[in-house]
Amino acid sequence: MKTLLLSHDVTFRKQAERRFTTKISNNTSVSSRLSNFTKSPTWFHDLPLEVLLKIFSNFSEKELRKNIIPVCQKWRYAALKPQLWKCFEVVGGKIPLNRICYEINRFPYLQIVVLKSVHDPKQIIRQVCRCLSNLKELTIKDCEEIPEKTLINVLYSCRNLEKLNLSGTPFRGKKVFEDISLLPNLKSLNLAKNPYITIQKLTTCVLNCTGLEEFRLSKWVSLDEILKFDDQDVSPILLNLSSSLRSLTLDCSNLTTNSFNKIFTCNCLERLSLHRAKHLDGEMFAKLHRYFPALTVLKVKHASQISDANIVQLFTEGEEIMENLQTLDLSGCWQITA
Structure with a gap:
């Protein structure tokens, strides 16, 4: 009887030791996993590129340039992806022309280009013709006079234009007005402050733009005082x-x-x-x-x-x-x- 009790006690003790050992090993594995997690956390800058692109698509181009690009190399690489850039704006003449042309070539998905008070916009406009055939909006405001041929090239190259703003930028020639009227998707036209515009040219242009939704002709000045x-x-x-x-x-x-x-x-x-x-x-x-x-x-x-x-x-x-x-x-x- 005593022998039986001892054997039962030994058996119980071994089972208890086995459970305790298993518990320790399980706790060890959990703690090791926790330590590994704390050693290599997943931070925001470790997100995959496609996730960053999705997030950065909610920012404007100005915000990308000012707030996103300077953060780190990975963010800079993601923020400079061409598909994020839809609008490109140049004000004044502080940025070198070759730099502007490089940027236009770098972002082929641009839909809006704005040039304001640019000293000599001809080179930039030529680059737009080469690279941005799907451009939707073009603003050339308060710039130097544009040759007729340069402007005609834009109208032929960017056939999908929906908005054309030439306010304060002089240009001559009758054919330009004829070509403006041939833009099939044109909805907004601004010809304000052009000293060379005539009634005949204006009528030729506007009467053929049947889908025009916005028309601006304020502060119109003519060199011919009789007109x-x-x-x-x-x-x-x-x-x-x-x-x-x-x-x-x-x-x-x-x-x-x-x-x-x-x-x-x-x-x-x-x-x-x-x-x-x-x-x-x-x-x-x-x-x-x-x-x-x-x-x-x-x-x-x-x-x-x-x-x-x-x-x-x-x-x-x-x-x-x-x-x-x-x-x-x-x-x-x-x-x-x-």
Whole structure:
């Protein structure tokens, strides 16, 4: 009996030792795994390239250049991937031309190019022609005069242009205006402050741009003092664009009531800017809500016939329409006192 008890005790002791040994070994393996994890954590800069590209796609080009590229080599490599760069902007002449051309060649997926106050944009424009056939928006603003041939090459090379802004950049030649009208997807056109534009060229261009949604011709200056942009000139343009225009900016120095009546036929307008509208009648202004139900931006400058009573009438009778108005600019309307 004693022998049996001893053997049972030994057996129990061995089983207990076996369980204890297993427990220790399991704890050791867990602790070793934890130590390995703490030794090599996965930080943000260790993310795979495809994950970084997905994250960086939410940043603008300016943010990439300023905040992402300087962080580390891996982020720099990811942030400079061509597919992340859709917009390229050059202001002034501080950046060397060869550097600008290199950047344009480096980012073939660019959809927007903006050149502002560039001393000699011809070389940059040629590089755009070579590398960016799928360009959507091109702005050449306040630059030196562009040769007709250079501008024509852009229009032939970038056939998918939807927005063309040549404000403040002079150019000559009739063929340019003809080629602008041949752009099949053009929706926005800005020809402001071009001293060489003529009524004939403008009419040729705009009358053939049937899908134009935004048209800007403010602060227009002509070298020919006899040439005036009057009611007879503006009427066919506005009639042609009345069903498509969403935004209109116009210098109204020589326009009378007849032209304003034509403007009021553009019932789809969301943004209306009338500069030097000295012949705009106050009663006509007070009825704007009847013609533009989707208006969100209204700028009427130097309209000497608009009074406080006209404004009150506009916002009283058109209260529901005017609630959607986000911007109102009546600068230069000297009869307004409030």
